[in-house]
Amino acid sequence: MYPMNLQLYPIVPKLRPYVKLICTMDCDNEADTHHIRVLPDTCVEVFINYTDTPVAIIGNELHKRSIVTFRMSRPMDVQMRKGSGCLAICFFPGMAYKFFRPPMHMLSDTTTALEDIWTDLAATIEDKLANVQNNNVRAAIAQQHLTTFLAAGQHDQQVANCLQQVELLEKPPTVKQLADSTGLSQRQLSRRFQHVVGLSPKEYLRVYRFIRSLRYLKNYPASSLTEIAYKSRYYDQAHFIRDYKDYAGHTPGEVVLSQRILY
Template structure:
């Protein structure tokens, strides 16, 4: 279930995502990059997170913050899934923090590590609220208070991500910089500060998400045709890029409809990466 932010926070937040499910046994889910950082609260069983390069999974804190990710990893859920996620726009989280977005890339941290004075009371209020709307009211009050202390100019990254998201094919960084009347280095610095990914990597992730949206809206089209439509040069490049980011092939993704979100799906097949 998706709920939407108040007008004051709409420039920064894409939506609030509510994940709820009950299962007989714990299950494994694949998470892969979607270009959005977030803040999450577990009101069900906390997930275990396992990166593909690590052996032991790590338990999520009750409330946590995560930055942009550039690779897939697995989440192991308990029998009761209950999570509220603040899904920020690519640059949105940086408006509430005093640290560059790049320093949070590929990080999942307890909320208390970023907001040591306020994370505890905030988490208690969110988890103690009577329903999701009340939880969101608590979160929005907190975020508005943080926004008042942090002033960031996000016009450049807002314009650039909009160009990338709306493009029918990948746009070279040189072209993006020229259209925005800035140097390539200035654009890269803005992405480091506000997004946490390079413009080139953000383009890759945006292209994958474009494919997934096309697939949802045009289920009768072949994977190859959708790949071309999303901006991939050929089928081999499409399959490789998808597998690099998601850890599974497009066909494996397409065959598995057991998803909590577009980039969070239960897996019963071994990772190919």
């Protein structure tokens, strides 16, 4: 489904709480990859281009240089270009803000040129990665720069605690419960969430429920869609189907059958 050479790299200890994965993606085929649909996962991902080839077509737009995708609540259609090569850095939900100055809600559901965010540093990192031929070295160079960002970055422990609650609790908390756990009002928490995560707490909880259902689809392929909806804490099939149409552009059954939807 995704014909390219993909290689994962170990993440240095300082970055492990924030970085979900680092990999290189080299499209060595004689043709562009097929379009695939990438579903929202509330993650931010950087793609640093180390070739002269445009990195990808996303939607209908050709991206020639390095980009950042902010996959909050909308699917995106991606086609990698033949001959392209890039280093991808995917951040855990709510952790990318430490490495970017603009508030996350200003970038939510966008694909943005890396130079528009990291300015001159984007070109510096591109040049460094282009001038080495070893992908392990490329991963090390990128992590050195990320560690520098981290040293000067901001931190919001209250939002981090809320994200951890959502991840760990079997029954997802309500917005009120999250606010109560922080001592903030719901309005204050919403502002903090939008700044750090890119979504309000209510929006994040809804997308997270959808993401949880995708995990069940992947891990329990023998389960019925009714069982998946129940395990994912959907009140009824109508809400389950509505979220899939909103976040995937397809019904749950269509997502299961598709060979070109990535989740």
